[in-house]
Amino acid sequence: MRQELPPVSAGTLTGGARIGRPNRRRFPLRTVVLTLVALAGGLLMITPFLWAIGTSLKPSGALLSLPPQLVPSEPTVSAYTTVITRFPFLRVFGNSLLVAIASTLGQLVVCSMSGYAFARFRFPGRDALFTVYLATLMVPFAVVITPLFIFVTRLGWANSYAGLIIPGMFSAFGTFFMRQFFLSIPRELEEAATIDGASTLATFFRVVLPMTGPALATLTVLSFMGSWNSFLWPLLIINDRALMTLPIALSTLQGLYPGQTQWNVVMAGTVLATIPTIIVFLFAQRWVIEGVAGSGVKG
Amino acid sequence: MYERGWRRAGVLALFLGPSLIGLLAFTVGPMLTSLGLSFTNWDLLTPAKFVGGANYQRLISDAEFWHTLKNTLTFLLGYVPLVMCIGLLVAVLLNSAIPLSHAFRVMYFVPVVTSWVAVALVWKWLYNPVYGLVNNALSAIGVAGPAWLFDPNWAMPAVILTSVWKDTGFVMIIMLAGLQGIPREYYEAASIDGATRAQSLWSITIPLLAPTLVFCLSISLIGSFQVFDQVYVMTDGGPAGATMVLVERIVSHAFSYSRMGYASALSWVLFLIIFVVTVVFYQLRRWRA
Numbered sequence: 001m002r003q004e005l006p007p008v009s010a011g012t013l014t015g016g017a018r019i020g021r022p023n024r025r026r027f028p029l030r031t032v033v034l035t036l037v038a039l040a041g042g043l044l045m046i047t048p049f050l051w052a053i054g055t056s057l058k059p060s061g062a063l064l065s066l067p068p069q070l071v072p073s074e075p076t077v078s079a080y081t082t083v084i085t086r087f088p089f090l091r092v093f094g095n096s097l098l099v100a101i102a103s104t105l106g107q108l109v110v111c112s113m114s115g116y117a118f119a120r121f122r123f124p125g126r127d128a129l130f131t132v133y134l135a136t137l138m139v140p141f142a143v144v145i146t147p148l149f150i151f152v153t154r155l156g157w158a159n160s161y162a163g164l165i166i167p168g169m170f171s172a173f174g175t176f177f178m179r180q181f182f183l184s185i186p187r188e189l190e191e192a193a194t195i196d197g198a199s200t201l202a203t204f205f206r207v208v209l210p211m212t213g214p215a216l217a218t219l220t221v222l223s224f225m226g227s228w229n230s231f232l233w234p235l236l237i238i239n240d241r242a243l244m245t246l247p248i249a250l251s252t253l254q255g256l257y258p259g260q261t262q263w264n265v266v267m268a269g270t271v272l273a274t275i276p277t278i279i280v281f282l283f284a285q286r287w288v289i290e291g292v293a294g295s296g297v298k299g
Numbered sequence: 300m301y302e303r304g305w306r307r308a309g310v311l312a313l314f315l316g317p318s319l320i321g322l323l324a325f326t327v328g329p330m331l332t333s334l335g336l337s338f339t340n341w342d343l344l345t346p347a348k349f350v351g352g353a354n355y356q357r358l359i360s361d362a363e364f365w366h367t368l369k370n371t372l373t374f375l376l377g378y379v380p381l382v383m384c385i386g387l388l389v390a391v392l393l394n395s396a397i398p399l400s401h402a403f404r405v406m407y408f409v410p411v412v413t414s415w416v417a418v419a420l421v422w423k424w425l426y427n428p429v430y431g432l433v434n435n436a437l438s439a440i441g442v443a444g445p446a447w448l449f450d451p452n453w454a455m456p457a458v459i460l461t462s463v464w465k466d467t468g469f470v471m472i473i474m475l476a477g478l479q480g481i482p483r484e485y486y487e488a489a490s491i492d493g494a495t496r497a498q499s500l501w502s503i504t505i506p507l508l509a510p511t512l513v514f515c516l517s518i519s520l521i522g523s524f525q526v527f528d529q530v531y532v533m534t535d536g537g538p539a540g541a542t543m544v545l546v547e548r549i550v551s552h553a554f555s556y557s558r559m560g561y562a563s564a565l566s567w568v569l570f571l572i573i574f575v576v577t578v579v580f581y582q583l584r585r586w587r588a
Contacts, residue, residue, distance in 0.1 A: 035397045041389065042406035045464070049409070051432050052421045067435050114318030123311055129319075136326045138577045140525050142546040143566040146553045147332035148325060150343075170321025200302060200310045229414035231528045236554060247416040251532055254420060263424050270417045281412045285405065288412065292469060293476035 049274075056080065056267035063263055079268035083253075089272065091242060092249040099164045099234075099245060100227040106169030107223045108216060115178025116204055120190070130179075133172045141232065149236050163237045164245070168227055174219055181215035182208070218291035221284050228277060246273045330570075337563035347560070354564035363543070364565070370455065371544045375523035377459035382519055383512070385463065386470025391504075393471070394478045404475075408468035415465070415528035422461040423448065423533050451541040454534050458542055462529060466522075470515050477511030478504070510584070517580040521573055545569050 050070060055063070057075040083089055118130050148167065157163035189211075193203040209216075231247045238244055244252075253269045254261045281288055302310050337354055341347035358364050389407055393400045410418060425432050426447035434444030445453040481504065489499045505512075527546040530536065536543040536551070545565065553562035 031397055034392060034395055035399070038389075038392050038397060038400070038403045041392075042403050045406050045410065045467075047432070048418075048421045048425060048464070051425060055424065064430060066430070067439075068430055068432060070432075110318045110321065113314040117311065117314040121311055121314070132327070133322065136322065136330075138521075138573055139326060139330055140546075140566075140569055140573055142525060142527070142549050143333055143570045144326055144329035145550070146559055146562050146566065147329035147336065149553075150559075151324070151329060151332075167321075167325045170318060170325055172322060172326070175318055201313070204314075225412055229416075231414070231416055231531075232550070235531075236550075247414050250414075250416045250420060254423075254532075263427075263430075266420055267424065270420050274413050274417050277412050277414065278409060281409065282405070289404075289408070289472055292411075292472050 052267045052270055052274075055264055056271050058264050060262060060264060079262075079264035080272070082262075082265050083268045083272065087249065087253070087269070088241065088244075089249070089269070092244050092246055093272075095161075095164075095243060096228055096246040099161065099168070100224050102161075102165045103168035103227045104220055104223040106165070107171050107174050108219060110169055111171055111174030111219065112178045112209065112212065112216065113204070114175045115180075116182050116208065118175065118179040119182035120187075133175055136172045137176070145232070145236070152237060158237055159240045159243060161243070164234055164243070167233070168230070171223070174223065177219060178212070178215060181212060185211055214287075214290075217284070217287045221280075221287045222291045224280070225277065225288070249273075333563045333566055336559055337567050339560045341559040342557045343559060344557075350560065354560050357561065358564055358568065363540075363548070366540060367543045367545055367548050370540075370542060371524060371526070373455055374459060374462075374526055374544060375520065377456065378462050378523055379516070379519045381459070381463045382466050382470055383515060385467050386515065387474055387512075389467060389471045390474035390478055391500075394475055404472075407471055410465045411468040411472075413465070416532055418461065418465050419529045419532035422457075422464075426457055448534055449538055451539045454538055454541045458526075458529055458533060461533070462526070465529075466519070470519070473515055474508070474511055477508050481507045513580065513583060517576065520576055524569060524572055524576075 054070045054072055056079050057077070058069075058072040059074060059076050059078060062069070062072060062074065118126065118133075152158065152163050152167065155162075157166065185208075189207050190203050193207045194200075198206070229247060230245070231251075234245045234248050235251075238248065250266075250269055250273055253266045336347070338349060338351060339347040340350050340354075393403055393407075397403075426434075428434055428444070428446040428449060431447075433447070437444040447453050447457045485503050485507075486499055489503060494502075525546055526544050527550070530542050530544055530547050531550075534542040536547050546569070549562050549565045549569070552558045552565060
């Protein structure tokens with residue numbers, strides 16, 4: 001049975017299905033098929049998560065049973081107690097949190113102030129300097145890592161929070177991102193404040209920053225997730241177990257039992273490490289998605 | 300900014316100084332140092348020795364380097380087309396008027412926010428030849444799965460598949476933003492003129508999405524040359540060097556064998572590759588505009 005179909009790719013936001021001749025059925029066949037395809041793909045995407053959760057709830061003996069069960073028949077939290085007791089899990093968790101919060105706060109201050117300077121101040125060499133900032137965006141981290149490691153070690157920051165946090169406080173991308181945002185807001189309020197005799201610093205903190213909420217939120221989320229998930233740098237700069245961050249600790253879990261990795265324990269650690277990211281994502285979805293999408297459209 | 304004279308310089312230093320110092324100390328400085336180091340031999344214990352272009356010469360005659368480059372390109376040729384096509388398909392799918400599209404968007408995006416280490420560990424267990432879900436699902440439909448990460452022929456495809464799974468949501472979100480930027484009126488006009496769905500896709504969606512497609516292509520190409528976390532956790536370059544890639548080699552040479560000069564030369568080769576790719580895409584965008 002043929003129906004008059006709505007035009008392709010009409011926006012979801014305003015209910016594209018309603019365009020064109022009204023459908024006789026509420027959900028035409030095409031919508032049902034597309035929904036089922038999206039659902040099948042979506043389930044495929046979350047299967048690895050379900051597999052990790054299922055494994056983490058299995059007793060060690062059930063790991064080697066065939067065929068493997070997605071939902072364990074005798075669920076137990078023993079793998080979780082193993083992770084938490086045999087491993088300084090809370091300490092590691094706290095390290096990740098501290099490092100992520102500190103470097104994010106640093107980035108917010110450093111990037112918003114430098115972004116503002118590039119957006120509003122006039123000084124000789126400004127555009128050339130900004131080009132240098134843009135150019136560093138294409139420098140892969142692997143290119144700087146060897147000298148950076150040597151430099152940070154010489155500063156005495158190896159195996160310290162400083163070594164984990166301070167290099168992460170600076171981001172050319174963050175400066176670029178904040179500059180673009182400042183350029184998009186009108187100058188009038190700042191000019192009014194200046195006429196009233198406020199200093200540049202006071203104008204920035206009292207007038208400008210309160211208007212930058214959305215940009216700061218996006219930068220916060222991107223910076224926090226970047227730090228929380230960062231692997232290579234902490235792997236090199238930290239070898240003291242007390243200072244390990246979550247990704248490093250996780251990667252050592254698989255070597256905890258030589259010869260035979262206890263996958264229920266590894267998966268329990270993975271689940272515990274991933275839950276906070278997913279919770280933050282669910283609450284901050286809008287900023288995460290806008291940040292990623294925005295970097296695409298503007299970049 | 301109305302301050303004058305020294306006060307003006309002070310305000311500028313306050314706003315720009317920290318960022319500038321950080322950029323010089325942690326990016327520009329190390330980058331130039333790495334260029335300098337690439338002309339030396341240095342094991343961190345004895346003083347660095349200037350050797351001219353010897354590291355680059357050695358690199359060209361090093362079979363391991365070409366093997367690494369070949370593996371990196373294999374990754375790229377598998378990963379880029381897959382992540383682009385699947386990302387675009389999912390974006391078009393979720394942009395059409397289906398119920399729950401918001402929930403689906405979250406499902407596809409969750410792997411993007413998960414740490415690579417967690418993802419790599421879960422997939423390592425999924426790929427377990429005997430007890431893993433992948434091979435058991437395959438045997439349920441009568442296919443005998445390979446040993447995946449333990450098989451030199453299948454380790455790279457396994458890493459590619461995992462990377463595509465993780466990054467699909469990223470590409471999807473960027474393409475969705477691009478799709479939603481296309482004015483609806485174009486489709487309405489086309490539909491009034493009697494255009495079919497396929498015609499609209501071909502003559503409205505694809506041309507107007509071109510800048511977004513080019514952006515995603517450049518991001519995924521550049522990302523392909525810098526693959527590291529997943530390789531380190533899943534295979535550590537093995538089995539039999541089947542997944543040795545550029546960044547993994549740089550890290551190994553610098554931090555396992557203490558060959559700072561050779562690692563720096565490798566890293567500059569990586570930088571030059573990325574530089575060329577970036578310039579090509581920049582020119583492409585200017586030419587289009």
